[in-house]
Amino acid sequence: MKRAASALDYRELARRRLPPFLFEYIDGGSYAEVTLRRNIADLEDVALRQRVLTDVSALDLTTELFGRRLKLPVALAPVGLAGMNARRGEVQAARAAEAAGIPFCLSTVSACPIDEVAKGTNTPFWFQLYMIRDRGFMRELMAQAKAAGCSTLVFTVDMPVPGSRYRDYHSGLAGAPGIGGAIRRTWQGAMHPRWAWDVGICGRPHQLGNVAPVLGKNTGLEDFFAWMRNNFDPTVTWRDLDFIRENWDGPLIIKGILDVEDAKAAAALGADGIVVSNHGGRQLDGVPSSTRALPPIVDAVGGKLTVLADGGVRSGLDVVRMLALGAQGVLLGRAWVYALAGGGQAGVSHMLALVEAEIRVAMALTGRTKISDIDPTCLVKLDG
Numbered sequence: 001m002k003r004a005a006s007a008l009d010y011r012e013l014a015r016r017r018l019p020p021f022l023f024e025y026i027d028g029g030s031y032a033e034v035t036l037r038r039n040i041a042d043l044e045d046v047a048l049r050q051r052v053l054t055d056v057s058a059l060d061l062t063t064e065l066f067g068r069r070l071k072l073p074v075a076l077a078p079v080g081l082a083g084m085n086a087r088r089g090e091v092q093a094a095r096a097a098e099a100a101g102i103p104f105c106l107s108t109v110s111a112c113p114i115d116e117v118a119k120g121t122n123t124p125f126w127f128q129l130y131m132i133r134d135r136g137f138m139r140e141l142m143a144q145a146k147a148a149g150c151s152t153l154v155f156t157v158d159m160p161v162p163g164s165r166y167r168d169y170h171s172g173l174a175g176a177p178g179i180g181g182a183i184r185r186t187w188q189g190a191m192h193p194r195w196a197w198d199v200g201i202c203g204r205p206h207q208l209g210n211v212a213p214v215l216g217k218n219t220g221l222e223d224f225f226a227w228m229r230n231n232f233d234p235t236v237t238w239r240d241l242d243f244i245r246e247n248w249d250g251p252l253i254i255k256g257i258l259d260v261e262d263a264k265a266a267a268a269l270g271a272d273g274i275v276v277s278n279h280g281g282r283q284l285d286g287v288p289s290s291t292r293a294l295p296p297i298v299d300a301v302g303g304k305l306t307v308l309a310d311g312g313v314r315s316g317l318d319v320v321r322m323l324a325l326g327a328q329g330v331l332l333g334r335a336w337v338y339a340l341a342g343g344g345q346a347g348v349s350h351m352l353a354l355v356e357a358e359i360r361v362a363m364a365l366t367g368r369t370k371i372s373d374i375d376p377t378c379l380v381k382l383d384g
Helices: 009-017 020-027 034-044 089-100 114-120 135-147 166-171 178-190 193-201 221-231 238-247 260-268 290-301 316-324 334-366
Strands: 063-065 068-070 074-076 126-130 152-156 252-257 273-276 306-309 329-332
Touching (some): 009 020, 009 334, 020 166, 020 334, 034 290, 074 089, 074 334, 089 114, 089 334, 114 135, 135 238, 238 252, 260 273, 260 290, 273 290, 316 329, 316 334, 329 334
Parallel strands (some): 074 329, 126 152, 252 273, 273 306, 306 329
Antiparallel strands (some): 063 068
């Protein structure tokens, strides 16, 4: 496997190795992708305060989140269809996270089902859940997650309806129904023989494991997107958290918070944590970046629950920036899926090692020796 010099280099490896319909699904955002670009640009604009002549010979990167001591202040975020980017991909990523001493969060719409990931790992992982019209199906998913030993539920609330992701239509993932779309995707796969062998032939079954029972024989990607449009629940309100709490007694994280008032509501209703997130720029385009939304949310609720963040994070330096803005932990999304596509489990492990090394350098050069020392005093405001 070609070794990337930085976590971002895995994006280029993924672009080369994946059929376009899968790469564009990972890489793209919604509409004109304004928020996607903001996530990256605003985080890059966060300036760190360099300090010198401080003893940084002993750095402690550990932190505690939801009762677990982590080796790094990061987790692998839930990403739909991730297991299509390498053979049984979510299991490989979960093993890499386990080896790195950080949480892995499995998406509702993963290729590998809950029990397969549980059998392939020895450490409890997180499970992400959408609000689905069929409450009985949701109840069953939560029961499966609990039986598999999942430690934390991540309830995603910013997707009552799917955003319009135009790259998916251009690539053939969502825009060409029936046999035409299948032929187009098959041709793209054939043009990428490494992926075709690793995933297309050896990575079966090609279905979304957690929702396979409700899809039945309709296992094509068009069937999945149709099911998603028809079954994600646009009627969901804060009152529905009662249903979640009735069926989940472990830590509960609300993902998709971008507004102070919503953060306050999550805290008032007893959530254990929130993720400040705009779904990676894949839902409502034109909203603020997570970087801009994070500080006022931390000011409003930081002492009442655990605040995590994602969006635009491509390096350990970005992790430190998010922590300095007030996050207590950072979720990596695209970064781990690029690495998975570029090198499987070894790629994800290598990417996490790069992120760790970058965090260490950033801590040393800002004069911080513990994760808890990273705070807004690590930042400097640039003129203009």
